[in-house]
Amino acid sequence: MAVEMNSFLPLILFCLAAIISSTVFFQRKKRCYTSKSKLPPGKLGLPLIGETMEFYKAQRSNRLFEDFVEPRIAKYGKIFKTSLMGSPTVIVNGAEANGFILSNEFKLVISSWPSSSVQLMGRNSIMEKQGDQHRFQRGLITSSLSCSALGSLVPKICRAVQLHLKSYWHGKDRVSLYCSTKLLTFTIVFECLLGINVEPQMLGTFERVLEGAFAPPINFPGSKFSRAKRARVEIVKMLQKVVAEKRQEMEKTSMGCSSSTLLARLVAAMIRGDLTEEEVIDNVVLLVFAAHDTTSFAIAMTFKMLAQHPHCYSRILQEHDGVMKTKKEGEELRLGDVKKMEYIWEAARESMRLFPPIFGSFRKAVADIEYQGFTIPKGWKVLWTAYGTHYDGEYFKDPWRFDPSRFRESVPPYVYVPFGGGARRCAGYQLAKLNILIFLHYVLTGYNWSLVHPNESIIMDPLPLPSKGMPINISPKTPK
Structure with missing residues (x-):
């Protein structure tokens, strides 16, 4: 499906409108964490916009893993930082990471959907309840x-x-x-x-x-x-x-x-x-x-x-x-x-x-999270992905091959999600x-x-x- 430039206009306007507050946020986080904590590797890109355009482009063509996640795993490892839709975000991959994030719901993280989703799905549903x-x-x-x-x-x-x-x-x-x-x-x-x-x-x-x-x-x-x-x-x-x-x-x-x-x-x-x-x-x-x-x-x-x-x-x-x-x-x-x-x-x-x-879902850190030697600062988003285990040969041999017999045996927790x-x-x-x-x-x-x-x-x-x-x-x- 062709993506016209007009389809990005609302996003660009939204980005420009919040760029000042985003810049202040990034500067504050930089002062707080550069000296005393080790952030995951990766790049945040421009204030607010970050890598959102690359993320959306990959998502629209249903190549989010191949074009966005996998290249960054190859470069930075299974845990890396980026910036999406105005929020610094840590993307985690693997069963252990899935389990850590998903089992700490309400403790270290809470569900964090985009504002548009919350307004349209409803602020009073289980999506927003804690x-x-x-x-x-x-x-x-x-x-x-x-x-x-x-x-x-x-x-x-x-x-x-x-x-x-x-x-x-x-x-x-x-x-x-x-x-x-x-x-x-x-x-x-x-x-x-x-x-x-x-x-x-x-x-x-x-x-x-x-x-x-x-x-x-x-x-x-x-x-x-x-x-x-x-x-x-x-x-x-x-x-x-x-x-x-x-x-x-x-x-x-x-x-x-x-x-x-x-x-x-x-x-x-x-x-x-x-x-x-x-x-x-x-x-x-x-x-x-x-x-x-x-x-x-x-x-x-x-x-x-x-x-x-x-x-x-x-x-x-x-x-x-x-x-x-x-x-x-x-x-x-x-x-x-x-x-x-x-x-x-x-x-x-x-x-x-x-x-x-x-493809996964976003969480928001409600406290500083120490994981795998890195710090995920309070207020940052965390994105876990299904791709991070579904397409990994560590969990599924020859992962791109269709083989229903994989499921005759029990699958370890947080691998199939x-x-x-x-x-x-x-x-x-x-x-x-x-x-x-x-x-x-x-x-x-x-x-x-x-x-x-x-x-x-x-x-x-x-x-x-x-x-x-x-x-x-x-x-x-x-x-x-």
Whole structure:
């Protein structure tokens, strides 16, 4: 995707506006740490701008590791400093570094998202909560994804997948796999997990918010951030109405925490006074964004890998045929059936190793951190990356080779991190697993398919996605 100079104008304006304060910050840090502490090697570049342009350029072409991280590892080692989006930043790589940073959440580091992401996702969600508040809200969300809850979700997801395929695939010979799965996963989050009916315009509105989530937070007319802010206002109005209706319904019927949907659990907490309306809405918004884009990308990359490795695909078909033989015609899958899909889950995990849905995430040091002989000063950002272990031969032999058998053995902690780790590990990873496996089951057993563009490139906008939407040719399988 070509990047026009106009797309960088908001960033440049934002950089110039803050350059004086940034210069003062750098001078202060230089005085404080040059003489008494050893900073990691690397370069900070120009005040505020730093190496942001190089970072964005590499990220947009989905070559963040190859063009930005790997050359600096070769030059400085696995821990190095840079400056990104106005903040001095230390990038750490490796399982030990991942474990150190992610296991010290709330102690040495806290989550640190860009201002635009915080404003658009919501200041009152678990993304911004710390300590006990984070643990409480996360507990409410994960309670809807317990073993018993997952058991009740499987039939709902099966029906959603079957209806989606009937509505959008039946009678067609080509579909956009990525776009189709985005709509499906969006629907599953709303209808199966939250219990909210999806209206036709809702996905487009959420997509406009996502477009501004990593844009410079400059709210001038026509900017991505401005459009995203307006879209968020629409979403909040819609969710305020939904939450009010759910509260009224629950107060009339005395429904409590035993309610089956996540929305009902959140509203029950609001009725008890444990959550505010803003916290309910912001967590719903965050969950929708966290669940559907990343899962859709994981599904698309699994299809890509299966197309390129027919021997794996053949084995997976045998596995799914074995599951089908235990079911009566038209009978839905159960949680026990999904647990039998071991090899396809190995293939999906290997696809996410090679194509992680998130490249890592930022933290902020809340105290001076001593690590590996270096000091990470208080107030600096820390970026851990999935690439730092996923592509390292120390952890995965011949790391660029697709090999699902890697996951037959247990993987050491903090080596495989497509869902993050520690206290902020993705709360919805079990839902993502169900979505991936159930969708793959119904497609692989119901359709013949092939990629239209086998070598389709991956871009970032702002999350990774197939550049052409991954169109596939499809035809229904003849029942045996």
